[in-house]
Amino acid sequence: MNTVLTIARASITEHVRRRLVLFFGVLVALAAVGLIYVSLSDDLTSTLLGTAVGIATFFSLTLLQGLATLAAVAVSMNNIGRPFADGEAMLILARPVARWQYALGRLLGSAALVVALCLLLVVLLQGINLIEGRNLGMDLWGHWATQAFNLVLLVAITTLMSALFGNPILAAFVAFFVYASSNFVSTLYLLVDTGRVGGVPGAVVTALWYLTPKTLVSPLAMERIAEGGNLVGASTMLLIPSTGARVAWSLAYLAATVALTFVLVQRKEL
Amino acid sequence: MPPAVEVESLVKHYRRSRRGLNGIDLTVGQGEVFALLGPNGAGKTTFVKCLLGLLQPTSGSISLFGDAAGNPAARRGVGFVPETPRFPDFLSPREVLRLHGRLIGLEGGDLNRMIDERLEAVDLADAPNRVRAFSKGMIRRLAVAQALLGEPRLVVLDEPTADLDPLGRRSVRNQIAAVKERGATVILNSHLLSEVERLCDHVAIVHKGRLLADGGIDELVPEGQDLESVFVDLVEGAGN
Numbered sequence: 290m291n292t293v294l295t296i297a298r299a300s301i302t303e304h305v306r307r308r309l310v311l312f313f314g315v316l317v318a319l320a321a322v323g324l325i326y327v328s329l330s331d332d333l334t335s336t337l338l339g340t341a342v343g344i345a346t347f348f349s350l351t352l353l354q355g356l357a358t359l360a361a362v363a364v365s366m367n368n369i370g371r372p373f374a375d376g377e378a379m380l381i382l383a384r385p386v387a388r389w390q391y392a393l394g395r396l397l398g399s400a401a402l403v404v405a406l407c408l409l410l411v412v413l414l415q416g417i418n419l420i421e422g423r424n425l426g427m428d429l430w431g432h433w434a435t436q437a438f439n440l441v442l443l444v445a446i447t448t449l450m451s452a453l454f455g456n457p458i459l460a461a462f463v464a465f466f467v468y469a470s471s472n473f474v475s476t477l478y479l480l481v482d483t484g485r486v487g488g489v490p491g492a493v494v495t496a497l498w499y500l501t502p503k504t505l506v507s508p509l510a511m512e513r514i515a516e517g518g519n520l521v522g523a524s525t526m527l528l529i530p531s532t533g534a535r536v537a538w539s540l541a542y543l544a545a546t547v548a549l550t551f552v553l554v555q556r557k558e559l
Numbered sequence: 560m561p562p563a564v565e566v567e568s569l570v571k572h573y574r575r576s577r578r579g580l581n582g583i584d585l586t587v588g589q590g591e592v593f594a595l596l597g598p599n600g601a602g603k604t605t606f607v608k609c610l611l612g613l614l615q616p617t618s619g620s621i622s623l624f625g626d627a628a629g630n631p632a633a634r635r636g637v638g639f640v641p642e643t644p645r646f647p648d649f650l651s652p653r654e655v656l657r658l659h660g661r662l663i664g665l666e667g668g669d670l671n672r673m674i675d676e677r678l679e680a681v682d683l684a685d686a687p688n689r690v691r692a693f694s695k696g697m698i699r700r701l702a703v704a705q706a707l708l709g710e711p712r713l714v715v716l717d718e719p720t721a722d723l724d725p726l727g728r729r730s731v732r733n734q735i736a737a738v739k740e741r742g743a744t745v746i747l748n749s750h751l752l753s754e755v756e757r758l759c760d761h762v763a764i765v766h767k768g769r770l771l772a773d774g775g776i777d778e779l780v781p782e783g784q785d786l787e788s789v790f791v792d793l794v795e796g797a798g799n
Binding site: 291302375379380383385387390558559 | 634648649661
């Protein structure tokens with residue numbers, strides 16, 4: 290485990306030096322502070338999207354989540370492909386280090402940074418809520434561990450893609466597409482689940498549904514979506530009904546992604 | 560005492576290239592300074608990568624001090640300088656050495672002392688704080704420093720003096736001599752035959768993945784000839 294942690298630590302140091310984490314940290318802070326301004330400017334918000342809380346929640350659900358998602362992809366798109374292509378991995382792997390240890394170390398480094406960013410975001414939001422006496426963005430970020438898990442899943446998918454593709458930009462795009470396809474495929478799967486689509490198309494959709502990541506959904510977010518009348522959203526999230534089953538699914542998906550990364554890294558030639 | 564390196568019937572074929580290794584048998588004893596010579600594309604770097612478990616051989620076996628080379632534990636006590644070393648751009652040279660030191664189980668004050676010694680030895684004690692600001696020669700010297708960290712019992716050097724000025728070359732030569740003096744084994748890939756003649760006591764010549772010659776310098780180089788003429792005769796004699 291020491292070997293894995295040593296590689297993870299070096300990976301974290303490198304990302305921090307690249308100022309990538311600082312960049313996203315500052316963006317998250319600016320976005321969160323912007324929420325205060327928006328929530329205080331009742332005149333402005335009432336003419337735009339309705340209530341101050343409404344627009345602030347909208348921002349917290351999209352802007353902050355978007356930033357966190359971008360950060361997760363940015364810190365993991367170079368995990369495997371680039372160091373294998375330019376020979377950086379060679380010097381590490383010439384040490385008593387197994388390839389799976391190298392891959393796991395790189396993945397853990399990225400995951401630690403993303404979790405730290407989540408925590409920063411939650412602390413900022415909770416601080417704002419404390420000052421404002423509001424409950425902004427808490428349907429998502431109140432269950433921050435759920436969000437952190439989803440971002441770690443994205444890190445794992447991006448790392449897998451970086452093992453598959455030499456080009457980090459391509460790896461990032463494909464990883465994002467795979468991650469984001471979850472809801473879309475789940476919506477399609479509803480048609481199969483309710484018996485409206487069958488045969489070969491049904492089998493294809495079912496296969497896709499099993500292949501797309503199963504992110505965790507916070508219970509409060511599910512309630513909100515159902516309250517808001519977004520039945521498709523609620524149904525797709527409820528396709529794996531119990532919280533325990535959903536967690537098991539998500540963990541299994543994460544484990545499978547990491548295992549597949551190990552297989553690809555083992556076969557990669559230097 | 561097992562040999563430092565034992566290679567039996569080593570074959571490595573690449574999927575998209577005709578280059579590779581076609582049945583290499585070789586033994587390098589502990590404490591020897593061994594040079595693997597050959598023209599470009601002969602298979603020297605492939606040999607080194609197989610030796611370090613970086614490439615999976617198509618067939619055959621390699622052992623380091625009696626352990627299978629594919630096993631990461633066999634690489635404990637092995638230092639390596641690749642043909643084109645590459646380090647994380649945003650780490651300092653000290654952090655690079657600390658990373659490598661920790662990977663071979665060094666910690667604390669001992670590690671810090673060794674890092675100071677190695678940086679001093681390659682004249683990088685006052686180098687810029689980020690590897691990205693390094694010249695090619697400085698990167699090569701840092702690679703030599705990381706390879707010699709922790710006094711490995713086997714040092715594998717792939718063109719260690721490429722990109723170095725005459726002073727840097729001499730420094731690396733002196734360090735190889737010091738490694739030899741403390742009884743460690745050195746494997747050297749180099750095109751500089753004069754360097755090889757000066758440092759090595761065991762030489763093998765490889766061409767198109769096959770071993771053309773293997774023996775002590777004294778056995779391979781007859782009186783009145785030099786290594787370069789022997790090398791050229793052997794490679795040209797083997798034809799294309």
